Amino acid sequence: ACEIAIDLQIEHPHLSKLYNFALSRKEKADNDLALQDHYKKLQEFPENPELYLELGKALVEQNRIDNAIIFYQMALQIQPDYAEIYFEMGNALKAQENFFQAIECYRKAIEIRPDYCWYYNGLGDILKSTLDFDEAINAYRKAIELESNFAGFNHNLEAALKEKERIDSIKDFCQDFSHPRKSKIEDGQSLKILMVTSYPPYPPNSGAPMRMFEEIKYLGSRHHLVVVSFIFSEEDYAIETELANYCDRAIMTMLGAPYSARNPNDPKQIYRWHTWNMRKILEELRIIDFDVVLFDFIYLASYVDLFADTYTVLQEHNIESNLLQQCALASKETSNLEEIAADVDAVKAFLDADKEAKLLQDYEKRNWPKFDLVTLVSESDRKQLEERCPKAKTLVVENGTDTIGITPVNNTQARKMLFMGNLAYYPNIDGVMFFVEEILPKIWEQDPELVFCVAGRDPGKQIQELAKDPRIEVVASPKDMSEVAKDCMMSVVPLRLGSGTRLKVLHSMAMGLPVISTSLGCEGLLVTEEVDIAIGDDPQKFADGVVKMSRDGDFRDQLRLNGLELVKNKYDWKSIFSNFEKKLLSM
Known part of the structure; x- marks a missing residue:
């Protein structure tokens, strides 16, 4: 129903079908007096577009966005030039990560009412999410022109300008780095390597960051290495400076908006890690003729298509679907997983583990062969992968430790x-x-x-x-x-x-x-x-x-x-x- 509703060219004969479909959902609101009131008013005055708008907004608050879009669309059948409906439908589509359709709705709202600042701000927000900074900046400036006293518009403009500056600096680096580089090793030519990680490799204070950091130290000392990592706090942009001594360039990026609405056949983590921010940065980096691109974890497999002509390596720290299967079994024996997830955000990845494990197994099998090489940390993981995916080319690259920098302790009095x-x-x-x-x-x-x-x-x-x-x-x-x-x-x-x-x-x-x-x-x-x-x-x-x-x-x-x-x-x-x-x- 949602796919029909968001088609802006819907024919009138469909209207009654959508109306009946939406009203059939009202039993879900039996305990919500406000929604019941909306439905009653709508049945009494079915030609009043304001009532459709208010009902749609109430449904959005309950996260019933599909139904909200249906009612917004019905309002447009009654009053096609209703700018506020287009704006609210844009907000709803944005919440569903239907970004291109949302942008069209915002633009339509502006076309109908070009003197309203909030429509430009909404357009600026979604354009910034998709990293179209030039257009976003223009939209924010128009919002400020219409309402100069609202500080939030200036804040949004400053944020867009700052992010555009980061992308421009990456573009400048790419132009420079694409030129021939002097070899760092005496016995051959240094490679140009891109390493993409799903979370920051610094500080190296737990398992995966330790491994990634040690790999960066080794490869960066002998090859031309660029590192791109997701971060989850603005403060972590400082990691770029921390890694500067170990690689040619470290680029941190916030997770940002998902690149598309979730495919129900893909695991939720795949959806989460495929974002506009990362894709835009990797698209810019493609102008560099990298010899190798390293991806850490299966969750980054959605970007491999950007490097079809480059040797690609997927570095699996675990077989992630195995881990989810174990958690699914464990969660049947313990009842506090949801409680832990409410307190620790990272644990949310393990909710719905049984379903997610099955989805991830299928995803792994489809995507492992897309890489020229898949590395594992143990022979047992390698055997499991090859049994499930005989076409994949594999190599064991074990975990290790710093045997030189760590000074052993020996406290005989410790307890x-x-x-x-x-x-x-x-x-x-x-x-x-x-x-x-x-x-x-x-x-x-x-x-x-x-x-x-x-x-x-x-x-x-x-x-x-x-x-x-x-x-x-x-x-x-x-x-x-x-x-x-x-x-x-x-x-x-x-x-x-x-x-x-x-x-x-x-x-x-x-x-x-x-x-x-x-x-x-x-x-x-x-x-x-x-x-x-x-x-x-x-x-x-x-x-x-x-x-x-x-x-x-x-x-x-x-x-x-x-x-x-x-x-x-x-x-x-x-x-x-x-x-x-x-x-x-x-x-």
Whole structure:
């Protein structure tokens, strides 16, 4: 019905059908007296366009936008030159991400009533969302001309001018960077590489940012590297400066408006990450003759079409649909996922996990073959991908750690257990709560003086409230995890959900902390139980392992030293990315 309604050339014979369809929905408003009143007035005065307008606005407030558009369209059948109806329909279409149709509605409103400032402001807002800054600036200036005393119009104009300046600076960079560059390596020609990430690689204080940052450091030191990342706060534009020493150019962009209305066959995260902001920036960067384009995470696959003539690599940190499947099973056993999501925005990605996992499986299978290469972090992930998508070309590029920059700790007097990780990430939240609720009481039965330290970025209310117990510490967003680790005796990894491999295991070993983990927590790593790691898959065994490690200094030292040796020999970032570089150079 909505698709019919938004066709501005609708024929009158359809009107009664739409009217009946819309009125058939009124049973949904039985408990809304205001809507009931709107319907009654409309039935009494069906030729009054004002009533259609007011009902449409009331429906929009209830997020019933399809029905609102129907009533707006019916009002236009009665009074085709009603500017305010076009304006409100533009607002409704914009809310549905039908941007081009919304723009036409705003323009029609202005055509009918060219002396009303708010219509120009509405047009400016949507043009700015689609990064048509020249037209947006003209619209805002017209709004100011009509109403110079409203500060909001000036604010919108300043924002548009500022964003246009950012895009213009990117255009200037592209012109300069498209020229030949001097090689940074003695034994060959440096590549021109574009790296696109779904969230910022700095600061490197949790798993994925650590990996991305280390890759930027290595490739940027030997090749001509441009990094483009989504950010979620205006303050994070400062990351461009932080990364300036590691690459030729870092470009941060806010998420912005979705590029199109959501395809019901695509996962919600694909829809969320395909935006006007990123697409515009990548379109500008296409004038550079990149040798390689690296995309981190399947959620950026919607941009691969922009680089059809370039060697493209999808860098999968996890098989994301596997992770969603695990969360779907876990959510059936726990009832607080929605509560956590209300507190921690990032957890919303795991809502509706069962449905989303199935959609993402199909999306992965369709899109993996579009890349010239797909990298995985473990052999187990690689085997799963190849079983599901035999056409995809794959390569394992393991996770690693900084074996040179991290100074190992060895506090023999420490009495703390450390869990570290991104505390806005649902598998980590689940792991912490599993440890606190099911493992920690069993530990305290045997050793009530052991302290549990939870350290990581962006802890939500549920994690922060754990600190009400004096034996639990929560360290929010530490600048240096080694400073936290120096007061700890071991690292615990009680994860029940996850894919890929966990950098927290390797990072803990590099810091000199012995590790006890679930099997899933150390999955995909070349570890040996009781040699370089302790493993406990049920709460009692995990608790017993913690107590043993706290009491047995020789066992603790054995795991500590063997863990250090393991990461130095097999999981050094420089060695890992050097091998990956050879693949890129031989493509």
